[in-house]
Amino acid sequence: MVGLADRYAEALTNPLDTLEELVSANDWTFDRHSECELMVQVGGRWCDYHMYVVWDRHMNAMFVSCQLDQRIPGTKRGAVFELLASVNEDLWLGHFDFVREDSTTMYRHAMPMRGATGLSAEQLEDLVDVAIHECERFYPALQLVVWGGRSVADAMMVARMDTVGEA
Secondary structure (H helix, E strand, C coil), X not given: CCCHHHHHHHHCCCHHHHHHXXXXXXXXXXXXXXXXXXXXXXXXXXXXXXXXXXXXXXXXXXXXXXXXXXXXXXXXXXXXXXXXXXXXXXXXXXXXXXXXCCCEEXXXXXXXXXXXXXXXXXXXXXXXXXXXXXXHHHHHHHHHHHCCCCCHHHHHHHXXXXXXXXX
16 A cells, blocks of 8 residues: 555655765765665864765655764773763654664664655754764764773763853
């Protein structure tokens, strides 16, 4: 049975085409694996982020993940899990997750698009900006817990701190 959602999905424009233009404009390294997958390497303030974006035409949803370039030693996993839970409490969009296969952390967010004919360039910019911003905000806290020997409470104070100006 073909429903209205199936016919509607066929009419959608591929948001990854627009996202690819945004990525190119920022001179980020990327690879378009298929019509519905895009991998991007973004140089951040603290590390390189590996962004993976998938558009699922049938679910009518966009998924973005942004993996941090840092392996978590087994002895620090408990503290990192506690940190992830604390950070996730503060997020409005998306969440951080631990990737067991390679002992890394990543930001993840899925955006349902039902009822929309696509995403605007501004919406795609926001999707990418939020992912990078949250990774940039979280990374120092992760460093403090993993390599600095600091408590999760101390690391969260740093993550929640709003900096103004430049030193």
